[in-house]
Amino acid sequence: MPFERPRNPAIPGTPRDRTGSAGLLRRALTQINQRFDGLRKDVLAIFGHIPVFALNDEAGLVRYGITPEVMDQTMLDIQAALARWLQDGREARYLFWWNPFVDQASQLGTAQSAANLAQLSSIYATARSLDQVVRSESYRVRVGLARIKGYEHWTGLKGEAQSKLAGIIGRAVVDGLNPRAAAKLIAEGLDISRGKARQYAQTDITDTLRQSRWAEAEATSEELGIKIGMLWTSALLPTTRRTHATRNGGVYSTDEVRAFYSRDGNRYNCHCGQTECLLDTNGRPVLTDRLRKTIDTELKNWTAAKN
Template sequence: MADRVPNPIIPGNPRERTGTAGLMRRAFAEINRRYRGLARDVLAVFDRIPVYAANDDKGTEAPTLVRYGATPQVLDQTMVDLQAALERWINDGRVSGHVAWWSIYQEEAAQLGTAQSAANLGNLSAAYAAARSLETIVFSEPYRLRASIARVRSNEYWTGLTAQARSDLAGVIGRAGRRQEPEGRAH
């Protein structure tokens, strides 16, 4: 009679099989905290642009025209301040021992996934369990290479997100800086 191969270990919660819900909640909370801080800083930067009301007559039903004091110098400083806010909230905030703030979540997810996979494979094959401990897996060259590739891709994603946001903001500020002559005005 052949020995029956046991099934892989399946976490007890059918809605959350990977066991990463807590990790994901913490990561999303950190992303939301950073987004709220970035939004607050961006609004503060735009609030520093001088605003002049062209017609502030409350007695008419005409909409109030607003003019912004967006000189080239103000726009330049606005762009510098926006880029600093992006750097502060997206790229900065390193935690001791980690390259970037998201590295903590990345490392914890990799450890959890590796431990679960090793336990499942060890449960399925006694030979595998005898030949490969979690420590030998984690320190193996193929594992370290894959973990490095994952870290690089994650870093590319976050730095790409920052670069795209910078580009979008530069476009918005550039369009705001274009001077348009009012209709009917002589050149």
């Protein structure tokens, strides 16, 4: 079909933030840090309630008054603390604290697609609106599935942290470890969980955003007959994998993009983005020479900096 006034796609963010989600990720990381700070405080207080009956100053060993009943209560209190900080929402409409970030990532990706496609195609601008998309059943189902994925992860992290804390406390009690040394091990164990939580937040936010864009591109093609490809823009960071960087400027189908992210752990810690672009009647992307040159230069500069 003919195209009116071909334009370059609107690429969000910067070469360091190709998805345009840096602000959302900062807010997520802030809340994660607040939650883990609160969790550490509560867990250390719970550990501090275990009675200490004797102290051997020379060996630095202690004897804990850890009856089966005390240990059971300690584990119940830790389980409750983990649920309070890693699952509970702080707003009445959110039973699970991570849901708002899933919702916002879905909305952001869909809004980016709608704005981009509207400026690329007057047909799209006339036929679809952001409000229509976010009220659609397919959108609501997609957000629901993304929420389930997030809940599964955080529930798994909670279980892993509970098992780790039980092991640390159990060993400290059996070995008679000084309470200060035990508290340090507890804090270190929680910091490992915090690191995993931060990594997951980045992966989930960008993955949810990207999937929203793929879905809107597919719906547009199917419902309006507009030929669309996904322009890959790599996040050219020092940590970017070469297999991701070399895709910069390539145009792929949504199936090809999904296939890439489904293998070799490619979806983890990825900051790359995909932006809808129009395809001509021969399936070639409609991009200006200026944009192509800019993308090529970005990759050359990144490659030179890596060598």
